[in-house]
Every structure is written in structure tokens, then in C-alpha cells.
Amino acid sequence: MTTDTPGRILQLLSLLQTPREWPGGELAERLGVSRRTVRRDVDRLRELGYPVQATKGSDGGYRLVAGKAMPPLVLDDEEAVAIAVGLRAGAGHAVAGVDEASVRALAKLEQVLPARLRHRVSTLQAATTPLAGGDGASIAPETLTVMASTVAGRERLRFAYRAKDGSESRRLTEPYRLVSTGRRWYLVAYDLDREDWRTFRVDRVSEPAATGARFTPRELPEGSAAEYLRRSIRGQQETYAFTVRFAAPPEAVASRIPGWVGTPEADGAGGCVLRGESGDPVEWLAVRLAMVGCEFAVLAPDELGACVRDLGARMSRAGAAGAEVAPPG
Template identity: 85%
Template sequence: MTTDTPARLLQLLSLLQTPREWPGGELADRLGVSRRTVRRDIDRLRELGYPVQASKGSDGGYRLVAGKAMPPLVLDDEEAVAIAVGLRAGAGHAVEGVDEASVRALAKLEQVLPSRLRHRLSTLQAATTPLTSGDGARIAPETLTVMASTVAGQERLRFAYRAKDGTESRRLTEPYRLVSTGRRWYLVAYDLEREDWRTFRVDRVRDPFATGARFTPREVPQGDAAEYLRKSIQRQQETYEFEVTFAASAEFVAGRFPAFFGRPVEAEGGAAGCSLRGVTGDPVEWLAVRLAMVGCEFTVQGPGELVEYVRQLGGRLTRAAGAGDAG
């Protein structure tokens, strides 16, 4: 029997967060209290903002439903470790769909993990090796979580940084946003010692340290961190323009192609399909494969190197499929 009311409420909440309806009698048995106490505890949860719905009937079933805002979740040990492992796996590379919000969630979760669960998580991570490592540089999840926590808390961040030419330096920054390009993570921040905005590849960052000093956010150039990063990359590396038309709507393509490259626009004059013009420094081989993964017919307008590689790739894939049929 759980006699401590706060502990009992947490246990009740944990049960209700399982997607099913709980008869009042079963909840009473699980908690070791009377049905009347269960009803009082349900009322307390409602007062705290949890949308608990009661169904009519002799047993008075209860279930947690979606509300206007998401209340705090209560996770058991296995659930917490499972979520942390999943977020860490995605955060280790700049995987599409794993954006700054996911990294912030990982930072919050790892901050409150008990030491026993931290040990389980570390042991599991050390004992497993992913079959694929992606096409971007590996990043320690701890690096991202420290950065994400300083971004969310508007806290100055100090770290060691290795430039493209191998030069090492120490940086003191006001971190603004973490941005994923689909292959790499970047930090957009204001460099206090250089008195200017900078972008940093996170895989080149070492020993990030949250200083505890708060700051008032400045206005980022271009008004958007992703747009500032796009312009910065164009200045720093050799890039090329590309143009592609798709036999699908702009909404379809936008949901399946990295937003970092820009937004597709619908074809003019009521014609079907859309087009996309972008600038990238990625190899044409990677871009060709990424275009094919959109999942619709497309035509590359330029540049010529990309057109030629898509033609060669299409031929190889066609021959490979034919060889399979022949076998």
C-alpha cells in the first residue's frame, strides 16, 4: 500500500499514461487504496492539469486523453533508458528529423536520469555498434546535449574548436541555435572575443562547457539561423547551383527533401509538378542519391555534372535490376 500521497499520485499517473482504460477497482488494487481514494486522487490530477476522462459504468473506468497542453510524463526505468538510447542514436549524426528539439529533449532527460540509469545507458552504448554510421561525422551525444542546454537556457558556452586547417582555438560564445543540414550539425553563435556571428561544425568541437553566465539574445543576421548558416557555408566552401523539377507537388517534395536546400515552388500556369533551385557544396554523388530518395519522377536541369552523374547512376541501377531478373 502506498501511503505517501505524492508518491501515490505519481504511481497513478504512470498507470494512466499507459494507453488503455483502467477500471476503478483495478487502480485501487494496484495502489492498495480504496476506490474513494482513487476518485480523490483523480480529482487532484485534474486540478494539476491532467485531462483524465471517466467512463460511465459500474466500475467507473479512467483514461488519460489528449488535452490543450502536454503535462509532464512519468517514465519507468525501461522507458527512460529506451528513449535516451533512441535519441542518442539519432543525435550522433545529423539525421533528418532529429532536429534541435530532439536534442533538447535528450538534454532534459539525461539531466534527471538517476545514476543507476546513467550507468545502464552508458553500458548499453558501449556494448553496441551500429551497422551503419551514416555519411556524416560522428558526434558524442554529450556534446550536443551540453550545447542544447545552453541554447535553451541562454547561457554562455565555452569550448575548444579545430578549424578546417587544423588550427586549435578556445571560443567563448552566446549560442543561438543548433542546425542540422541532413549530414552535419552546426552551432550558430555569437563569438564574444571576435565580436561577430560565427558558425561551428559540432564534430570539430571539444570540451563544451556551460559557464552559467546568462545573456540576452541578439538578433541573428538574416533573421533566421538556418538562412545565416546557408549563406555562411556558401562563403566558406566551393558551391554550385542546381535546379530540379519534380513530377509531384511542392508539399510532397518539401516533406521528403532537406529543407536546408530551400523550398520547392509549384509549377506556373496550372501545370503539375514543382521545381527547386538551390545551392550546395555537397558532392554531386550524394545529391543525386538524395534526389532519387524523394520518391517521384524528377528531371535535373543543371549543372551538367549532376545531369551526367544521374544518367550514369540510372544506367547502373537499370543494369543491376536487369541482371537480377536474368538470374
């Protein structure tokens, strides 16, 4: 329970910035106060310029909506950093590659952004082109924000989906998590029509729409969305097992690689060993390993080891003083 009024109002504002409608009873329970206190705090937010919309009913509800002016936002540190990085890297439609914190922040901004500012953002996006794209498929920012909003608000999501073989279908899901692999975005969700969990490549999704129907999240078969995605990808394509030893502690390596690649384990000698499976080209994995930024050795497979050696040799030649590139042939 937050006893000081300013702290409680900030906590209330943070809750309301999650894109969903909050029943008055649930807000009162979260804040540890009465519904009457919640109503008074909402009035204070309105006096400060926050457009809080109330709905009538047995429990009543509150939602932060777009207003005439852009109000101040309450962002945590991760989100604030993500916005700064995302704005620098996302001059055009290069949204692929940002992390989950960026999507949360983008969803909050989309929720309260006035129409005139949305128009300016769309105009800027249409008038600019990124200097270089990533190696993953680009995704419309609106697609990610709609999905992020339904995940946060526990709201059923409907969309059109194009499978790998080109077949198209309509899906009604209970979205669980958005997961970024560094190259692509995936949605982990419960498919209501198929009565089972599924993973969806976001770049194959179109016409995403929140239905307004709330749901209670189901328990995921695996411990985390990243682990479920890893198992799903493994079952859909040919993969290869790899083992790599790093001359760095597990926590240092884990902070530099996507969670879906694997979890490094201490080797008892100050370093760590990373074991996993991948369906990506060995060239891509070799580059990811090099980006960890410490000494490492590929123990398996031989194909990955050969690729790392070839990459290292090319880098050495490229960095040599007076290096020249011989024409092909």
C-alpha cells in the same frame, strides 16, 4: 492564461523540463498567475515526485534536477516520435542524422536521469556497435545535449574548437541554434571574442561547457539559422548552382529534403522547381534528390544531370532479374 489547475501544472512542468533555472517572476508571467500560485504548483509537483529545486534571492528561481527515481516526462508528439526513432537507430554512437526534436528530447532526459541510469546508458553505449554508420562524422551525445541545453536556456557556451586547417582555439559564444544538414551538425552562435556571428561544425567541438551566464538573444542577420548556415557554407567552399523540377507540389518536396538545400517553388503546373547552391559532391546531391520519391528532372548543371543518369542506369541494372556484377578491369 491557463485557468484549470491540472493544465497549468502540466504547462509548468513542461517549462521546468527546459534545462535552465526559471525565475519565479518569469514563471508567473508565463502562466498568468501570481508568484504565490507558482509556489503552490511547485509544491504539488514535488508531491508527485518531481525533484524541483528552489533557489533563494530577490526573485527566486526553480530548476528541475536529477532525483532518486525517474519521474514521468511531459513530451510533445514530435519528441516522443524522435525518441522512438532515435533509440532504434542510435544503438551505438550513431547520433549524427537525428533531427532537432531528438536533441531536445535527449537534453530533457539527460537533465533528470538519475546517476545509476546514466551509468547503464553509458555502459550500453560502450558495449554496442552500430551495424553501419552514416556518411557524416559521429558526435558524442553529451556534446549535443550540452549545446541543446544552452540554446534552450539562453546560456553562454564555452568550448574548444579545431578549425579546418587544424588550428585550435577557445570560444565563448551565445548559442543561437543547432542545425542538421543531414550529414553534419552545425552550431550557429554569436562569438563574443570576435564580436560577430559564426557557424561551428559540432564534430570539431570539444569540451563544451555551459557557463551559467544568461543572455538576451541577438537578432540573426538572416531570417533563420538554416539560411545563415547556407550562406556561411557557400562563402567557405566552392559551390555550384542547381535547378531541379519535381512532379510534386512544393509542400510534398519540402517535407523530404533538408531546409538548407533550398525552398521549392510552385511551377504553375502542379509541380515545383527547386533552386539552390551546394558544396557537396554531386553524387550526394543526386541521391538526396532521388530520395524525394517522385519524378524529377535536372535542369542544371550538366554535371549533376549526368550523375543522375549514371545513378539511374546503375540502379536499373542492379534491379534487373538475374543481374550480375562484372569484376573490375
